[in-house]
Amino acid sequence: MNRAEIERAAKRYREGRPHFIRRTPLWKLPGAALGVDCREVWLKLEHLQASGSFKARGMLNRLLANEIPASGVIVASGGNAGIATAAAAKALGVKCEVFVPTVSSASKQAKLRELGARLVVTGAVYAEALEACNARQKETGALLTHAYDQPEVVAGAGTVAMEIEEQGGEVPDSVLVSVGGGGLICGIASWFDGRARVVALEPELAPTLYEARRHGKPVDVAVSGVAADSLGAKRIGAIAWEIAQRCVDDALLVDDASIRAAQLWLWTEFKLAVEPAAALGLAALRTGRYRVRADERVCVVLCGANVDPATLA
Structure with a gap:
C-alpha cells in the first residue's frame, strides 16, 4: 500500500457517479477543551461520512x-x-x-x-x-467486499489521512486510530508513512493487533465487550499486519468503562453521537493511557456513528 493507491481512490470518488463520499469536517480544538494537557486535539468527524462510518x-x-x-x-x-x-x-x-x-x-x-x-x-x-x-x-x-483485508478497501480508508493533512494544513504530531481488522489504521499509516506517530487503540476485550505484536504474528483472540459489533475481528488482517510492522508506532488497550465514559462525554459536551469504537481515542487521552506532550497536536479519528442515540441519553 502506498500514497499513489490512496490518491487513485480519491480520484475515483471525484470522478464517480453518483458522488457518494463526503469530505468530513476536521475540528481543531485546544487540548484543554477536551480535558487533555496538550497543544491541540484534532477531531476528524468521520462519523458524519456517508453510511455513518469511514x-x-x-x-x-x-x-x-x-x-x-x-x-x-x-x-x-x-x-x-x-x-x-x-x-x-x-x-x-x-x-x-x-x-x-x-x-x-x-x-x-x-x-x-x-x-x-x-x-x-x-x-x-x-x-x-x-x-x-x-x-x-x-x-x-x-x-x-471484505470488511478490511483488501487493497482497495485499505486505500479507500487511507483517504481519511489525506483529508486530515489537507484540512489541517500540516501533518499532526500523532494520530490515534481504533483497530478491529486494521483496514483504517493501515490506510492512515500508509499515507503518513512515518511523518506522524500512528498509534493503534483497541478495547481490552478485542486486542487483535496488540496480541499480534506480543506474539510476533497474527493470532486469534476472543472478542467481546462494548465495541464488539464494530471492532469484532478475531484476527488482525494480513494487509494490516504487514503495514503495521513498518508504520504503526504503538498498540494500546483501553477498558470498556473508559470507552463508554468517553462516548457519553462526547455526546454530553459536543452532541457528537458516536459508537463505542469511535470513542477509543478520547478515552486513551482522558485516562492518560496515551501520554501526550504539552506541545503535541494529536488527531483522533471518530470513525463511526451507527448507534441508537437513545442509548446515549
Missing part, C-alpha cells in the same frame, strides 16, 4: 475498481462495513447481500434492511458470519 470509503473504492457481476456484491460485517457496502451498492444500482453475526446491533440490522440489502444473520461473531459469506459467494459469484 467504511464507505473502502467499500465504494472496491466497487468502483472492479466489474460487478449480475449477482451483485456480498460482504460479511459486524455492521458498519455491511451498511457501507449496501449504501454504495444502492447508489450504484446493484444487488447486495450482507452477512452479520448475532452480536450485530438491532439498529445496524435495521439500517441494512432500510438500504434494501438481503440480510443474513448467522454465527455468534464476525468470523462465523464471514465463513458463511464466503460459502455463499462461491455459489453466486458475487463480488466479495
